[in-house]
Amino acid sequence: MTTLCTAPETGLNAVILRMIERILNRVNALSQGGPGWTRPSYSPLETAAHLIIEEEAHALGMEVRRDHGGNLIARMPGRDPQLPPIWCGSHLDTVAEGGAYDGQAGVAAALALVAAMRSQGITPEADFVVVVTRAEESVWFPVSYIGSRAATGQLLAADLQALRVDTGRSLADHMRDEGGDPEALMTAVPPAPARFLEFHIEQGPVLETAEEPFAIVTAIRGGLRYRAARLHGVWAHSGGAPREGRADAVVAFADLVMAMDRVWEEILARGADLTVTFGRVSAASPAHAMAKVAGVLDFCIDLRSDDEAVLDAADEALKAAIAEIEAARPGIRFDLGLQSRSRPAQLSQSMAEWVAGGAARLGLSPRRMLSGGGHDAAAFATAGWESVMVFIRNRNGSHCPDEGMNPADLALAVEAVYTALSGNAGP
Amino acid sequence: MTTLCTAPETGLNAVILRMIERILNRVNALSQGGPGWTRPSYSPLETAAHLIIEEEAHALGMEVRRDHGGNLIARMPGRDPQLPPIWCGSHLDTVAEGGAYDGQAGVAAALALVAAMRSQGITPEADFVVVVTRAEESVWFPVSYIGSRAATGQLLAADLQALRVDTGRSLADHMRDEGGDPEALMTAVPPAPARFLEFHIEQGPVLETAEEPFAIVTAIRGGLRYRAARLHGVWAHSGGAPREGRADAVVAFADLVMAMDRVWEEILARGADLTVTFGRVSAASPAHAMAKVAGVLDFCIDLRSDDEAVLDAADEALKAAIAEIEAARPGIRFDLGLQSRSRPAQLSQSMAEWVAGGAARLGLSPRRMLSGGGHDAAAFATAGWESVMVFIRNRNGSHCPDEGMNPADLALAVEAVYTALSGNAGP
Numbered sequence: 001m002t003t004l005c006t007a008p009e010t011g012l013n014a015v016i017l018r019m020i021e022r023i024l025n026r027v028n029a030l031s032q033g034g035p036g037w038t039r040p041s042y043s044p045l046e047t048a049a050h051l052i053i054e055e056e057a058h059a060l061g062m063e064v065r066r067d068h069g070g071n072l073i074a075r076m077p078g079r080d081p082q083l084p085p086i087w088c089g090s091h092l093d094t095v096a097e098g099g100a101y102d103g104q105a106g107v108a109a110a111l112a113l114v115a116a117m118r119s120q121g122i123t124p125e126a127d128f129v130v131v132v133t134r135a136e137e138s139v140w141f142p143v144s145y146i147g148s149r150a151a152t153g154q155l156l157a158a159d160l161q162a163l164r165v166d167t168g169r170s171l172a173d174h175m176r177d178e179g180g181d182p183e184a185l186m187t188a189v190p191p192a193p194a195r196f197l198e199f200h201i202e203q204g205p206v207l208e209t210a211e212e213p214f215a216i217v218t219a220i221r222g223g224l225r226y227r228a229a230r231l232h233g234v235w236a237h238s239g240g241a242p243r244e245g246r247a248d249a250v251v252a253f254a255d256l257v258m259a260m261d262r263v264w265e266e267i268l269a270r271g272a273d274l275t276v277t278f279g280r281v282s283a284a285s286p287a288h289a290m291a292k293v294a295g296v297l298d299f300c301i302d303l304r305s306d307d308e309a310v311l312d313a314a315d316e317a318l319k320a321a322i323a324e325i326e327a328a329r330p331g332i333r334f335d336l337g338l339q340s341r342s343r344p345a346q347l348s349q350s351m352a353e354w355v356a357g358g359a360a361r362l363g364l365s366p367r368r369m370l371s372g373g374g375h376d377a378a379a380f381a382t383a384g385w386e387s388v389m390v391f392i393r394n395r396n397g398s399h400c401p402d403e404g405m406n407p408a409d410l411a412l413a414v415e416a417v418y419t420a421l422s423g424n425a426g427p
Numbered sequence: 428m429t430t431l432c433t434a435p436e437t438g439l440n441a442v443i444l445r446m447i448e449r450i451l452n453r454v455n456a457l458s459q460g461g462p463g464w465t466r467p468s469y470s471p472l473e474t475a476a477h478l479i480i481e482e483e484a485h486a487l488g489m490e491v492r493r494d495h496g497g498n499l500i501a502r503m504p505g506r507d508p509q510l511p512p513i514w515c516g517s518h519l520d521t522v523a524e525g526g527a528y529d530g531q532a533g534v535a536a537a538l539a540l541v542a543a544m545r546s547q548g549i550t551p552e553a554d555f556v557v558v559v560t561r562a563e564e565s566v567w568f569p570v571s572y573i574g575s576r577a578a579t580g581q582l583l584a585a586d587l588q589a590l591r592v593d594t595g596r597s598l599a600d601h602m603r604d605e606g607g608d609p610e611a612l613m614t615a616v617p618p619a620p621a622r623f624l625e626f627h628i629e630q631g632p633v634l635e636t637a638e639e640p641f642a643i644v645t646a647i648r649g650g651l652r653y654r655a656a657r658l659h660g661v662w663a664h665s666g667g668a669p670r671e672g673r674a675d676a677v678v679a680f681a682d683l684v685m686a687m688d689r690v691w692e693e694i695l696a697r698g699a700d701l702t703v704t705f706g707r708v709s710a711a712s713p714a715h716a717m718a719k720v721a722g723v724l725d726f727c728i729d730l731r732s733d734d735e736a737v738l739d740a741a742d743e744a745l746k747a748a749i750a751e752i753e754a755a756r757p758g759i760r761f762d763l764g765l766q767s768r769s770r771p772a773q774l775s776q777s778m779a780e781w782v783a784g785g786a787a788r789l790g791l792s793p794r795r796m797l798s799g800g801g802h803d804a805a806a807f808a809t810a811g812w813e814s815v816m817v818f819i820r821n822r823n824g825s826h827c828p829d830e831g832m833n834p835a836d837l838a839l840a841v842e843a844v845y846t847a848l849s850g851n852a853g854p
Contacts, residue, residue, distance in 0.1 A: 035714075096713040139716045203667025215663040221666050227717055235805055235827040239648050239705035239731040240630025240799035243695060250705045251688055257681035268670060278677045282711035286523040287462075289566045289799070290654055290667035290706040290727050292826050297708070300717050372667035373718070382652050400662040 017411040023108035026052045028100050036097040036401030039293035041135030047131045049092035053132050060114050068188050069150025070180035072132040078124045084194035085127035094350035100405025101201045107132050109199035109414050116418045133376050141171050142227050143346030144342040145335035145379035151189030152383035163368050168288045195388040196380035201405045205254040207393035211409040214413035216352045217389035220371040221376040222344035224311040228337040247331025249297040259321035275304045345378035358420025450535035452480045455527050455641040463524040463828030468562030469601035476519040480559050488540050495612035496577025497605050498554035499559040501543050505551045511621035512554035516591040518563035524831025527630045536626035536841045543845045554788035559802050565612045567591050569654050570600050571769040572806035579810035580617030623807035625812040628832045630800045641840035643779045647798040647805040648731040651738040651772035655764040662722030674758025676724040686748035702731045762822035776813035785847025
């Protein structure tokens with residue numbers, strides 16, 4: 001004879017899991033179409049996703065407001081208004097043909113924490129604030145962490161002039177369309193730095209390989225990018241142009257890719273942290289054809305490291321490789337275009353210990369690790385907020401339709417933070 | 428005191444030059460828009476260009492008809508109907524954003540020869556036939572020399588099913604739209620092999636560098652192409668995916684480009700003839716982004732040689748390079764797709780001597796050279812026609828808006844052929 005009983009822990013986990021799945025389902029019903037999910041930054045679809053969270057936050061009895069950047073801020077008052085609040089959240093925009101969890105999971109987790117506290121009748125010591133940021137995916141505007149930098153007073157007037165790649169309209173215009181007020185934002189006084197917590201899927205395969213459900217992130221890599229680099233060669237006939245006279249943009253590009261691959265290997269070999277990625281590559285305009293030696297090729301390059309000096313060294317190596325290729329290949333000329341950067345961010349040691357304390361009470365000891373991707377937490381950390389991230393195990397990487405997070409892993413991480421949150425005022 | 432006098436030679440050259448410029452101006456008024464000129468194969472624009480030639484041929488008193496492939500055939504009867512006619516012409520379609528002379532110059536030259544004979548009251552010994560072929564530029568349909576193969580009974584039923592890259596509709600449908608009859612074409616008896624002459628701009632810089640106005644072509648390189656090759660990698664996050672686990676389609680492609688560049692160098696070093704070109708390259712679909720390691724890349728590769736065995740050797744080297752890259756880079760897989768080929772074509776020694784004879788009477792000794800690009804003359808030669816080409820000096824290569832032929836160079840070449848034509852019945 002078997003007796004089934006529902007332990008209080010199971011009840012709590014069920015509340016958390018139910019909210020997570022509910023938020024993911026509702027938000028992911030919104031997309032420009034497949035494959036995967038596409039919700040551009042400052043698009044009506046992103047706004048519609050924010051409205052879902054507003055509705056859910058109201059249902060949980062929270063006060064909801066928006067800042068001038070259009071970020072959604074929902075507050076659950078704590079017992080002690082003198083304590084610095086804990087903001088928890090992430091973003092709901094996606095890359096083109098992105099996945100079901102990048103950003104969404106962090107928002108779902110924040111609401112699940114509120115639902116968990118409500119279900120157990122707990123009032124947190126400090127205010128608990130669910131924040132849904134705008135425009136975290138910088139594929140749409142060539143600016144990093146737009147929403148979280150707007151929320152923390154770091155967005156610059158020049159950033160507002162950035163153009164969205166698909167529409168060609170400015171950030172200011174799109175912000176205004178979606179209910180923001182860019183002019184007011186520029187003069188607004190940001191909230192005093194407090195505490196920020198972000199749940200997010202791991203972009204790499206580390207936790208999946210190690211079979212661990214979640215981890216605590218101690219630092220976020222910074223990035224150095226040339227988003228709109230162009231390589232000029234000389235158009236020529238594929239059968240009529242002799243080898244010695246060619247300035248083939250495709251061959252010169254391949255030369256650069258292989259040179260930067262060797263630079264990457266060398267920098268890793270001396271123990272430094274770096275990633276090198278050529279993202280979009282196009283020699284496929286109407287002017288390009290089978291029967292033409294390419295006279296132009298567009299590309300981008302993305303360098304990331306936890307150390308700014310390494311980014312500078314890689315950037316120098318890139319320019320040296322280009323100079324060498326231009327010297328060796330007459331007729332070839334690179335134009336890297338504008339550089340954009342995001343700084344490496346160290347996260348909060350004390351908040352990491354606070355999360356670890358909650359996990360420990362569940363018998364878990366999550367690893368500490370580095371984030372390869374940039375996240376809103378980096379912008380909060382840069383603004384002086386005590387910030388921490390919790391990475392959730394995920395298959396198939398991120399920014400693709402196949403992102404594979406198990407909501408049970410996220411629920412377990414939320415339960416660990418709930419345990420920390422309900423046990424004390426935080427770090 | 429200076430006396431100006433108009434020698435008969437000058438008058439002839441003026442008639443030729445006037446007709447060349449008239450045809451070029453009229454045809455080049457037709458384009459889908461710039462930069463350069465775009466008249467797709469079997470498009471209404473190509474048909475409109477054919478109608479201009481029909482009008483001009485009628486004005487020169489020629490009989491005009493069209494074959495089932497939609498090629499225009501205009502006849503100037505000769506004195507001896509027993510002699511094999513001399514067909515002279517080229518095509519009026521262009522690549523996307525092509526130039527003002529590739530194809531057009533050859534048609535203009537053919538009409539200029541008729542105008543020259545009319546102006547001097549000359550009836551050629553053999554019939555002189557101006558032919559305007561269809562669809563020579565195989566960027567639109569993945570089939571070589573469509574019009575000239577149709578004219579000589581070499582087009583296959585399977586070729587008719589090829590799809591135009593921009594419309595996705597079949598060659599048969601487009602042919603029908605532009606007045607052709609693909610069903611009748613399949614059962615038609617082609618004309619008996621006769622003689623074919625094509626004027627064309629040189630695609631390479633040889634004559635420009637040597638400061639020579641024209642040359643006689645002795646052979647045409649054949650080609651081996653993979654037009655729609657695809658490289659599969661694994662999508663990943665640019666900052667989160669460690670170097671060792673990546674299957675980056677862009678890096679694997681660069682590896683292949685550099686490998687084939689080495690193969691090319693080696694094959695040339697042993698004295699064989701070869702060109703290697705990667706034309707269109709695209710890792711720029713909506714799924715590609717700055718922040719993604721590319722999971723897929725589309726490319727094409729074009730190999731050309733005057734020797735089929737060299738094409739086979741280069742193809743083998745390509746497959747070996749791919750196998751090596753796939754073995755060295757787990758997760759990378761190449762799919763070359765369909766191979767298309769055109770055979771190297773030897774041109775007529777006796778027709779070359781006949782053109783050289785005309786040139787010699789003008790005090791000129793044009794060089795003999797190889798054609799790197801494929802031309803209608805290759806299809807006629809393959810069908811057993813005695814064929815020859817005359818290359819005209821040209822700046823900036825072909826298949827680009829900057830094609831730079833001086834009409835005076837073409838007029839001089841036409842005058843050389845006129846001299847051969849008016850002096851005897853041909854080779």
